[in-house]
Amino acid sequence: MHFDRSDLSDTQLQSFYKALVYPRLIEEKMLLLLRQGKISKWFSGIGQEAIAVGATLALEADEWILPLHRNLGVFTSREMPLDKLLQQWQGSEDGYSKGRERSFHFGSRPHHICGMISHLGPQLSIADGIALAHQLKKEQKVSLAFTGEGGTSEGEFHEALNVAAVWGLPVIFLIENNGYGLSTPVSEQYHCSSLVDKAIGYGMEGVQVDGNNLLEVYQTIRTARAYAISQQKPVLIEAMTFRMRGHEEASGVKYVPPALLEEWSKKDPIAQYEAFLQQTGILSADSRTAIREELKHHIEQQVANGLTDTPPIADIQTELDDLYAPGSAPVAASGPSSEKRFINALSEGLKQAMEQHPELILMGQDIAAYGGAFKITEGFLEKFGAGRVRNTPLCESAIIGAALGLSIGGFKSMVEMQFGDFVTCGFNQIVNNLAKIHYRWGQHADVVIRMPAGGGVGAGPFHSQTNEAWFTHVPGLKVVYPSNPADAKGLLTAALADPNPVLYFEHKALYRSISGPVPENYYTIEIGKAALVQPGEDISIITWGSGVHWALEYTQQHPEFSIGILDLRSLVPLDYTAIQDIVSATGKVLILHEDTLTGGFGAEISAWIAEHCFHLLDAPVMRCASLDTPIPFATSLEKNFLAKARLDKYIRQLTSW
Template sequence: MIEEKMLVLLRQGKISKWFSGIGQEAIAVGVTSALKADEYILPMHRNLGVFTTRNVPLPRLFAQWQGKASGFTKGRDRSFHFGTQEYKIIGMISHLGPQLGVADGIALADILKGNKRVTAVFTGEGGTSEGDFHEALNIASVWDLPVLFCIENNGYGLSTPTNEQYRCDNLSDKGVGYGIESYTIDGNNILEVFTKVASLCESIRTNPRPVLLEFKTFRMRGHEEASGTKYVPSELLSKWQEKDPIENYRQFLMETEIIDEELQSELQQDIEQEISASLKIAFGENEIEDVSEEIGDVFKSSVYQHFKVNTEIKNIRLVDAISEGLRQSMERHDDLVLMGQDIADYGGVFKVTEGFVGAFGKDRVRNTPICESGIIATAMGLSINRMKAVVEMQFADFVSSGFNPIVNYLAKSHYRWNEPADVVIRMPCGGGVGAGPFHSQTNEAWFTKTPGLKVVYPAFPYDAKGLLTTAINDPNPVLFFEHKGLYRSTYQDVPSGYYTLPFGKASFLREGDAITIVSYGLGIHWALETLDKQPQVQADLIDLRTLMPLDMESIYTSVKKTGKLIILQEDSLFGGIASDVSALVMENCFEYLDAPVRRVASLETPIPFAKNLEDNYLPIHRFQKELLSLLAY
């Protein structure tokens, strides 16, 4: 009845879009009914029955579809693109795949907490072709996670029929390759759906494992209403119309005298009144006019906890400082889980986590399959189920395989529906070590562009340890860049105990009044080398340390003093941090400048392997020339 009403409102222009689940209702209702109220369920855009079965208030649901403030996303997203911790429902994003990995993370947290719970996640038959589907099934299989993977096979991915999407007889056959128990179920029979799923849930709660369920069903309307159903043969529609799950169940209830016409009429009247009253509330709400919270809601607000440094210090390398910060954070946070390729017994390719398994166990220090997207989504699931996660990219370059869940899930969840992503992604990065185009990138600018992510890039052991502990304390997603060329070449006196350093506060390494030099990461060491060779240059040298948030105030203060600014970055020039720093200084300090702002960066090419080519690519030798030229301007 809600669906029918929405189709009317759509034609009237009172809602903008509708994805119909008519013909598929038994799956959402049956699966949700088989789960307990405290078990998470991750639906898609045809699963209205999940929300009604969980008794989500209709006024809020209707307000969500109209973009009103009382909806679940304050007008920032539509349809079922939201989650609600109150009802343990975690909605989809339009990039369908990541939610499968998120279900893995939720289930992993339940295992680690000793909760005997099941997590159910939905996808369509089209979604089974995505890499995230295979990654999520493999992770769940290897880790014995209690996840119900529910495929709604409704015959078409938008207009593409199943015979153009896969060649196996049943999608449940795909479970065999992952060693996963799997079943094909009549998705239009509510009794079969509920009975089978309820039985499986009881079994999974005591014997945790993933199960793949294929529900055979049919979508009676278009992918969304605008696309229609002209591509569907009329005889196929007629065949499935006879299998309508609601009508057949109604007939069953009548024949078994569980209900009669009078009771059905009463129920329909009650529901119609509830729908009308709820729509009146939603329609009566004003359109959103107050935009004052937009920027403030991008990140979860958090109070920086300052832990003072202790007096005992050790002279250690950058890699040791990161390892110490990670180890002490594991000791402080019992709910922190580390994940990454080869990080357990092997200790990671850079040995950052060497010895961690002995100290914390394999439950919390987890080797992962090679599947960056799936593991980052799993980290998000851990966060949703109130745990912390640190994911190590073996090399920062490989994060491209997990780009989607970072920029579309982690970065946007708090803004969309007030759900933080308590995830740190460690990024061993950078050139100068002859590692070539796929192990040398410093790709921080991929992420500073994306609202909702914090980006940290320390150059020294002291900063690395203190900023890493802060990153782990922060409930927001943090990309933590670690220059592998500095891992074992940079030493510093570092406090042996636990301490933190604030985000958004740059460090002044040298002071002078002739010019301002801004850099970060390996670039800071190049700048120090250059200044040591040119002692006559009196410069403010600013190490940004964090790129988001960015300490522009320190830069403005310095530029107002010196009148000249040069920015050095290891990344290639166009679209990098230097560009934004330059633009902001030009906009805010133009009248103080005595010369154009100068940017120095690597060549606009991929990073080459051969030493001479890499030396030519990197800007270290060009920096001195540009610095002296700007001073002479």
């Protein structure tokens, strides 16, 4: 094994040795603690240390790294205190995630490490967003994301590489090819000769390195870093290594041919680097022993400090309080108002938010020169420039991940789904990254996803869904669904001001059919506050979005009924006080929504009313929703599908109770 020391001094080479040996000695201690039952799980990186250590040492301390399970060397090379890492691994409230995350599923802003999730591809897209943040701020920095050979089969890998190449982002994608994904060998993972060959298809540079050679990894990452910064282009690196222990300790390595283990044991990165240092006279037998004894002593001290038998104290309010990052107070409307269509109010709100927040970046398919599928961003490119108004490839998941990366890098972002139906392609990023990251390790996700939604326009099953119930179930998200132009603007500006992830639903059928007075100046409407559209004495309708207009139309056509209408406006957080008030007003409640009946959000509202307002009811809570079928295309079929077709039936049934 050849080691290229280039311009590295003897002192640096010795410090590299300490950095390489330290995680190995920690691991040996962890395996002992695992057998003693003092930690619950361990993903071993023994034999792979050179990749994590070499890559980390090659970057600046304030450049973000997105590691995986087996990258202990990243954490130790960033000088994270071992005693606190021990607390993290035990699930202690004094760890990095307050006992909410396991092993290496956490991050730390002071150390510029972004924690992984179990879905192995999404961190690659986050690295795109962090690199974009560096680029927009004109910083000479890169981001680096790890993935395994198994992770290269995931769609997110391909999306992230494509976005990085198309946008010219200074990001390094580092594949740790260790031979196995759990028990599945690489022969069953891919058929290309080398994973680095995939770089060619994305028009980026790629290089394969010996992942067990510390200096080769270090020098390659240094070179890749310099290239990515100077050329503003991504780099793909495949580091060849081998997993010497099980996927995690419980799985073992019985499926690995013994000859392979024997072959790779001879390539042990520490043994090879030690031999190099000894041959060059940099490391003597005595200094080797002294270094190891010093590190072992330090580890024992840190373990003694970090091991604790005290579990976190569970407190419901603390758990709920950490779900969201704190936001700012609403900005009251002031000045004159003018009549605007729903779509124009959205456009005006978005434009004023861009002026209010210079760090706000817009991303979506066709939103730049074309102005978006519905022309909401028309003229934005000329006003705000291509850096802030960005057309995207058809990579919904990668773009949402990049939005989170932008948030880590200090930006806000708005991602427009061309149609809300297409959000399924980015579902994982929303429900597992955006929604959970603040609760997991205190990192906010300052991202708004605009969701053109709803039927009534003859667009068929894949352009007409109103799928808010998919997201109201996920803690950590906020879900907004306005029904009129003034709310559309004020709630959009509020969502963009909020440091938390917001799913912002806007009904396509309302875009050009609904008008109303809208304050001309910048203002926000507090998310989580419902609006009483009109009081009533006979029955109360609780609704949102298009349902508000169906209810209003019905009351105008049927003056014989006195109907109260509550527009929820926000589904998460939900205004329970307003719900209780309107239940109390009539004692009869109809929940009206365009989404399908089974599992729709109306079921949650109905359950809450039954549990908390039963004493106020004079009749069962009823739900009027759309059919439990996909949305059909033909006009007659679509009208029959929508809840509006059955509204009269439910109102008459409820009033006659």
